[in-house]
Every structure is written in structure tokens, then in C-alpha cells.
Amino acid sequence: MKGLKTFNRGGVHPPGKKYLSENKPIKNAVISDLSVIAMSQHLGSPAESIVNPGDIVREGMLIGKSTGFISGNIHSPVPGTVKEISDIYLPNGMTSKAVVIEMEGEFDRLGKESIETNWEHLSGKELIEIINSNGIVGLGGATFPANVKFTLPKGKKAEYLVINGVECEPYLTADHRLMLEKADQIIEGIKIIASIIKPEKLVIGIEINKENAIESLKEAALRADLPLDVVSLKVKYPQGDEKQLLKAVTGKEVPSGALPMEIGCVVSNVGTVNAIYEAVVLGKPLIERVITVSGGAIKNPQNLKARIGTPIRSLIEECGGFTEEPVKVVVGGPMMGFTIYDLDTPVTKGTSGILALTSREVRGAAQTACISCGRCIAACPMGLNPTTLFKYIDHTEYDSAENIGLMDCKECGSCGYVCLARIPLIQGMRLGKRMLRTKKVKA
Numbered sequence: 001m002k003g004l005k006t007f008n009r010g011g012v013h014p015p016g017k018k019y020l021s022e023n024k025p026i027k028n029a030v031i032s033d034l035s036v037i038a039m040s041q042h043l044g045s046p047a048e049s050i051v052n053p054g055d056i057v058r059e060g061m062l063i064g065k066s067t068g069f070i071s072g073n074i075h076s077p078v079p080g081t082v083k084e085i086s087d088i089y090l091p092n093g094m095t096s097k098a099v100v101i102e103m104e105g106e107f108d109r110l111g112k113e114s115i116e117t118n119w120e121h122l123s124g125k126e127l128i129e130i131i132n133s134n135g136i137v138g139l140g141g142a143t144f145p146a147n148v149k150f151t152l153p154k155g156k157k158a159e160y161l162v163i164n165g166v167e168c169e170p171y172l173t174a175d176h177r178l179m180l181e182k183a184d185q186i187i188e189g190i191k192i193i194a195s196i197i198k199p200e201k202l203v204i205g206i207e208i209n210k211e212n213a214i215e216s217l218k219e220a221a222l223r224a225d226l227p228l229d230v231v232s233l234k235v236k237y238p239q240g241d242e243k244q245l246l247k248a249v250t251g252k253e254v255p256s257g258a259l260p261m262e263i264g265c266v267v268s269n270v271g272t273v274n275a276i277y278e279a280v281v282l283g284k285p286l287i288e289r290v291i292t293v294s295g296g297a298i299k300n301p302q303n304l305k306a307r308i309g310t311p312i313r314s315l316i317e318e319c320g321g322f323t324e325e326p327v328k329v330v331v332g333g334p335m336m337g338f339t340i341y342d343l344d345t346p347v348t349k350g351t352s353g354i355l356a357l358t359s360r361e362v363r364g365a366a367q368t369a370c371i372s373c374g375r376c377i378a379a380c381p382m383g384l385n386p387t388t389l390f391k392y393i394d395h396t397e398y399d400s401a402e403n404i405g406l407m408d409c410k411e412c413g414s415c416g417y418v419c420l421a422r423i424p425l426i427q428g429m430r431l432g433k434r435m436l437r438t439k440k441v442k443a
């Protein structure tokens with residue numbers, strides 16, 4: 001469509017598949033008898049468990065304390081008894097301590113009327129503290145602690161607050177449904193963030209394949225008399241990445257290795273904004289989130305509001321189970337998500353989707369040698385050379401890979417998506433980045 005904004009470099013157009021669930025209203029998921037709550041479900045240092053086996057916990061009670069500036073608090077999603085503290089695998093292959101809770105007793109919040117708090121007299125510092133104590137992290141995928149993001153470095157001013165309503169991963173529709181069903185709450189959340197960082201301009205970027213969400217946000221902003229610029233964007237992956245989103249809506253480019261604040265911008269995802277509203281206005285910690293359960297092998301795709309710690313198996317069963325054996329089950333979107341092999345893997349704050357994909361949805365051809373077609377270079381939104389990066393990583397020449405920009409890789413998967421030789425480029429980038437980080441910690 002002409003006249004729509006987008007980012008300028010690279011990008012791909014994978015089939016959307018959002019029709020499978022975009023018309024399904026958010027439904028509360030059944031609460032599991034057993035919750036497994038990882039202590040590492042945010043960027044930064046893991047939380048430290050402050051409960052022991054046998055302890056009685058209440059719904060929303062603090063069970064994991066943040067352990068540093070970049071860390072996050074974790075709360076019990078259910079009332080019950082701590083059964084054990086165990087070690088679990090997360091979808092990204094890392095391990096984490098986890099608190100296992102057997103549900104029993106009365107819920108403090110569920111089924112009860114929420115009391116709304118007037119926050120307008122609170123200072124920015126007080127609001128940041130509420131966001132921190134309620135364990136709010138970025139729900140768009142990065143899980144960066146929100147209180148850290150809104151604490152501006154000394155002397156820095158925010159020109160833009162940019163809200164990310166892009167949800168560019170195929171299949172995922174959780175943010176889309178939130179924008180339709182919780183538009184007023186999102187607008188209130190934007191006001192809260194704006195009162196903390198005091199930006200000059202408020203913008204939300206939404207791709208044009210969510211036209212009803214664009215209208216919904218425009219109307220809600222009008223009702224609240226909020227000067228929010230709702231920007232319609234061309235559909236292009238990975239526009240939901242904050243660097244690409246900023247390029248699309250502000251025309252500004254975040255320098256290599258820098259954060260958006262370097263160019264006067266703060267970015268927050270719509271799911272995070274809604275969680276901030278719930279924390280500040282309703283006093284609710286981050287104990288649940290909306291997840292799209294979809295894919296060709298899911299009988300009845302849905303958008304479920306599920307408690308953190310719920311086993312993925314239970315959400316799949318709630319969607320009618322499998323229609324056929326999936327070739328793979330992915331946590332997140334098909335481009336950036338992680339394949340899991342254990343359906344008892346629990347939901348974390350970063351779980352935006354659960355996809356059960358059939359052989360018709362997964363490109364199964366065997367890997368061949370690189371044919372130097374250059375398609376991966378053209379697709380990379382960061383202007384990198386994925387084929388050369390992969391060769392360096394394959395030969396364990398991590399420093400050479402770093403010298404040509406490996407750490408700028410956003411792990412968006414665009415290069416692998418277009419690769420005719422089916423080379424696992426994103427897996428290579430992830431491995432290379434992990435090796436470089438490990439090397440730096442040891443040095």
C-alpha cells in the first residue's frame with residue numbers, strides 16, 4: 001500500500017497465518033494444579049528464590065527477589081504450597097532454578113473486583129518503584145526489566161515514547177487482541193509511562209494488517225484526549241524489532257551497539273504497557289500474560305491468558321490438542337522462537353506464542369553448500385553479511401565474526417528464511433554470540 005511507513009533496509013514477507021487466531025477473543029486459561037515458576041525469565045541476573053519447600057504462598061506473593069539493577073521480581077501465580085525448588089530447562093536451552101507450587105487455598109485476586117488506584121499524584125520515582133516491585137518486564141520478547149528502561153540516564157531527555165504494536169511474527173495475535181480488547185487500558189498505561197519519562201512526542205506503530213487495532217487505538221486516544229500519533233505501517237518482517245520500528249516511525253537510526261535512548265527514544269510493547277497499567281492502577285504483579293496458541297497441528301487455535309508457570313501441554317490440551325503429530329513445537333514466533341522437546345516446559349513472562357507446526361508449515365529440505373546467492377545479505381535488516389558471519393562461526397573464528405558486526409545481529413531469522421541452501425544461519429548467529437559473551441565473562 002502506498003504512503004505507508006516502514007524501515008529501509010532488508011526485511012522479508014513470510015506468510016502471516018494470523019487468520020488462524022486473530023478473531024478469537026482472549027480467554028482465561030484453566031489454571032494448572034502444578035505451576036513451575038522459573039527464576040530466570042527476564043534479561044539480566046536471575047531472581048533469587050525466597051521460599052522453601054513446605055512454605056505456603058498466596059496468589060501474587062513475592063517468591064523470587066531481583067538480584068541486581070538488571071533483574072526482575074517474580075511472584076506466585078497461584079495460592080498453594082511450595083513442593084520443591086528444582087532445576088529446569090528453558091525454551092532457549094538455558095537452565096534455571098524454578099519454584100514448583102501445588103495449587104491449594106483461596107485466590108486473593110481471581111474472581112474478585114479490582115480496586116482502581118489514582119496514580120496521577122505519584123512521582124516518576126514512585127511509579128518506577130511500583131513497576132519494579134511488580135516484576136514488569138518487556139513482554140514483546142526481550143523481557144528487559146521495564147523499570148530500568150524508564151530510568152533515563154542523567155542528563156538525557158526522551159524525545160519520543162514509541163509504543164510497539166507491530167507484532168510482526170507470523171501466527172502471533174496476542175498483541176492484536178489486546179489492542180482491540182484493552183485499548184483504554186493501553187492508553188492509560190501510555191499516560192503512566194509518559195508521566196515518568198516526559199517525552200515530547202507519543203507514537204504507536206501498528207502494521208496495516210491490523211486495521212481494526214489502528215482504529216481501536218485512535219478512538220481510545222481520542223476518548224482520553226491523549227495526543228498519540230497512531231502510525232500505520234507497511235507489513236514487513238522484522239518491523240517489531242525496536243531498531244526497525246524506530247527507523248520506520250521516526251526515521252532515526254540507533255547506532256551500532258547503542259540503546260534507543262542514545263537517539264532520545266524509549267520503546268515499549270503494547271503488552272508491557274497493559275501490564276504497567278495493571279500494576280499501577282490495579283496493584284497487580286505480572287503473574288499472567290496473553291499467549292497465542294496456534295499452528296496447523298492445533299485443533300482450535302486461541303489467544304489464552306495464562307498464568308506464568310503453566311505447563312505448555314495444558315494450554316495445548318485446552319485448544320483441543322493436536323490434529324496430527326506436529327513436526328515441531330515452537331515457543332514464540334516461527335521466525336525467532338525456540339523449538340521445544342518437552343511439553344511440560346512452563347510458560348514464562350517471555351512466552352508470546354506456542355506453535356505446533358505441521359510438515360506443510362516447516363520447510364524440511366536438507367542443508368546444502370552455500371551457493372553465494374546473496375539473498376541473506378539482501379534480507380538482513382542490520383546490513384550484515386550472514387553468509388560470511390556463519391563461515392567464521394563455523395570455523396570458531398568468533399573474533400573475526402565480531403569484527404564484522406556479529407553482536408549487531410538481532411537474531412531475526414530473515415537470513416535463514418530466504419536461504420536456498422537451508423543453512424541454519426540464525427542458530428549459527430546465536431551460537432557465535434553466546435561464545436563471544438562466554439569468552440568476555442571468562443576474560
Ligand code: SF4
Nearest residue numbers: 380409410412413415
Ligand atoms: S538473524 Fe542476524 S544476520 Fe540474520 S538477518 Fe537477522 S539480523 Fe541479519
Ligand code: SF4
Nearest residue numbers: 370371373374376419
Ligand atoms: S542465502 Fe544461503 S546460499 Fe545464499 S549466500 Fe546466503 S548462506 Fe549462501
